[in-house]
């Protein structure tokens with residue numbers, strides 16, 4: 001699409017946005033892939049419409065406020081990127097646009113406080129743990145709170161798991177086949193500490209030595225995707241130095257963090273650390289990809305056949321184009337039958353803090369996902385992202401048809417240990 | 426605003442859009458060279474709401490345009506400045522599927538591919554398969570009589586629609602056609618299909634479903650020249666075979682498709698021919714031997730036969746993504762759509778290559794070779810002064826070439842805004858006058874999709890030199 005964006009005025013960020021807009025040919029192939037378009041059926045809430053709106057704002061034909069409600073509803077799931085034949089890097093466009101528009105944006109003091117609250121807690125496990133404990137106390141008075149505050153409470157578990165600190169190094173079992181660094185993630189450390197412990201056990205069993213570098217922090221994806229560019233840069237700089245060592249790979253087991261790290265080159269575009277950011281991003285791998293490439297050690301057969309549905313996290317399937325590897329891992333467990341979820345490429349509505357900021361659409365999508373999962377008849381759902389995990393669990397529960405949800409690596413861990421996969425019945 | 430308040434009695438705020446941020450995304454269809462901002466957009470959820478919107482237009486003499494997924498490549502769903510846009514995307518339900526009768530009844534915003542998906546459990550499918558089938562709506566398909574690769578054997582949309590409930594421009598409702606193939610009286614439905622939204626809005630459509638072919642035999646043949654591939658098509662036709670589909674892509678299209686979906690095409694080929702046989706197994710097997718022989722003699726330097734359903738899908742995926750994928754090669758392009766007799770395909774392609782060289786613009790070719798339906802994509806960079814105009818001119822020359830070779834100015838993308846000016850090259854004055862009389866009989870005020878299809882009138886052609894009169898008046902703008 002042609003545009004009249006003044007790239008020079010906007011600088012390096014402008015280049016990124018103009019490039020994406022140019023590649024869009026307005027063909028509409030992305031419409032069916034877009035969850036918000038599926039729910040709302042209107043052009044403003046489609047990828048094509050959003051690209052057009054951003055173009056209009058950047059050209060100065062439309063005020064930022066006019067476009068904002070529709071851009072805010074974008075989940076950043078990048079389903080449109082997978083669907084687009086023309087190769088429009090929509091993810092880069094929306095992230096950069098948010099970074100550009102947020103500082104100029106007017107928000108009410110309450111909104112500001114709410115956003116600040118999220119940005120100041122979620123990325124810090126200890127603060128989040130404290131806030132979550134406090135939140136639990138808030139549950140009984142939930143109906144009295146403003147809607148914006150009700151949503152986060154909804155997602156908190158009744159009981160927080162016990163804090164299980166991570167070691168700095170996990171040695172390989174047997175012959176060492178690789179040495180990697182591991183990003184521990186933020187919210188998942190608090191909500192599901194077992195994700196990390198299970199991952200570390202599986203890696204060790206496969207002869208991988210894992211370093212969990214001290215001084216690492218949040219990957220910054222949360223800040224970056226909500227337009228808090230300065231904050232994101234701050235987190236990212238910390239990680240650039242924490243992960244500077246010599247490793248065969250830098251691993252994550254959270255889809256969102258993996259794609260966050262891979263976006264460092266975008267974040268640092270035009271910054272002095274650009275080269276470093278590229279180096280780091282090139283080494284980042286989802287743990288599933290790494291294990292498949294390494295060659296997974298044989299897994300003992302399950303006690304009894306098990307029907308498992310794998311849920312594609314958007315930040316794995318769309319943002320990192322990782323679909324085959326987690327499935328390969330699961331298929332290597334003898335006795336496991338893998339089933340596909342209908343509309344599998346559609347986002348579950350979790351998407352970072354989206355379910356906190358746009359609860360209505362998030363709920364519609366969450367319920368749709370839960371129903372699709374149930375339609376498979378699977379006994380268990382597996383996914384590779386904490387956000388999806390929480391969202392799916394909570395919507396299965398709401399439908400009153402709860403089946404267990406596990407991280408891919410948790411299932412592998414249990415299979416290796418030959419411990420029961422499902423709770424005893 | 427008084428006007429809109431009245432419309433507001435029928436449509437709640439979320440479904441009556443009028444703010445600039447709400448309207449901007451509706452300004453163009455897939456032909457972004459045209460833009461116009463409507464007065465408002467309504468999103469009806471029922472037949473009655475469509476009637477209410479159309480009646481409101483009739484009462485206030487406000488022109489309106491129906492819109493499906495806005496994938497029209499000819500400006501068909503371009504709004505009218507100051508008019509109403511009726512977005513049918515929320516009327517997207519499957520109303521009935523009857524596997525015994527082999528019919529599906531859908532709302533107009535139902536997506537083409539979803540019909541086949543819904544019918545699949547019963548071993549049925551919906552045959553017309555425009556490349557835009559994952560996106561385009563049945564309403565839009567009907568209005569443009571859309572076709573696709575497999576229309577060679579089974580015909581276009583018009584051959585697969587049994588009935589339509591239509592809101593006429595005065596707000597009256599009629600049902601055209603019926604559930605059986607035999608109807609008495611004139612073929613009113615036939616008149617409606619392909620009328621580009623000028624005769625009314627379809628709100629309920631009954632489609633014919635076909636049993637899924639038992640077997641496919643999909644051949645991919647690579648050639649070192651476009652002309653050879655074109656001649657191969659003529660040879661297949663002359664052999665008496667009737668494949669389900671016959672498609673050609675040239676090297677630029679191959680490059681784009683490969684970049685988009687990694688279909689595994691031979692990259693160095695100057696042209697690829699896809700031929701697909703389909704039907705019952707014994708017949709397909711017998712025909713396949715014959716086809717392979719014809720292809721071998723056609724001078725292909727590499728021939729592949731899909732060995733599995735996955736391989737077949739991969740071959741098609743590349744072809745179907747090719748249009749949009751060309752966006753990877755060039756920021757702007759015009760998709761042309763013309764038809765030549767199949768026997769003259771080779772000649773037409775050679776001529777297009779010469780034109781491309783003369784204008785200094787790259788032309789990618791992806792097309793339904795089986796029915797001689799060409800889709801040259803003319804690549805240009807709109808930021809280079811004068812390139813858009815040159816591309817337009819080249820597009821015009823290609824159309825004239827089609828007419829001169831005994832073909833037509835559109836195969837399936839419609840006339841819309843883009844080709845109005847070429848109508849007189851194809852039809853005599855008397856033909857056009859007759860068409861206009863039919864239009865005026867149903868829509869004396871020309872409210873429904875005003876300014877499209879007929880040459881002249883309110884919105885003359887885009888291709889003429891200098892700014893468009895509507896552009897000068899500030900009514901439309903091109904990017």
Ligand SMILES: Cc1cc2nc3c(=O)[nH]c(=O)nc-3n(C[C@H](O)[C@H](O)[C@H](O)COP(=O)(O)OP(=O)(O)OC[C@H]3O[C@@H](n4cnc5c(N)ncnc54)[C@H](O)[C@@H]3O)c2cc1C
Pocket residue numbers: 026027028454455490491492493494495496497498501502513533554555556557560561562563564565566567568569570571572573574621622623625626627628748749837838874
């Ligand atoms: C990448 C790409 C590939 C394409 N490939 C093909 C192809 O292979 N074959 C082909 O035929 N076309 C193709 N097209 C063109 C386009 O997809 C078709 O014309 C399609 O039928 C348009 O459907 P739509 O839902 O997008 O309709 P729109 O573009 O929204 O509307 C098209 C026309 O239909 C009218 N209309 C819409 N709904 C109704 C209704 N309910 N009642 C009356 N009128 C209505 C509109 O007013 C407009 O004039 C392609 C387009 C793109 C972008």
Ligand code: SF4
Pocket residue numbers: 023024025026027028029030031047048051080083084085086087088749752
């Ligand atoms: S599919 Fe890609 S090129 Fe087509 S409208 Fe969507 S983003 Fe633009």
Ligand code: SF4
Pocket residue numbers: 033034035036037046047050073074075076077078079080081090
């Ligand atoms: S990122 Fe997801 S929600 Fe946003 S436009 Fe793309 S598909 Fe839609």
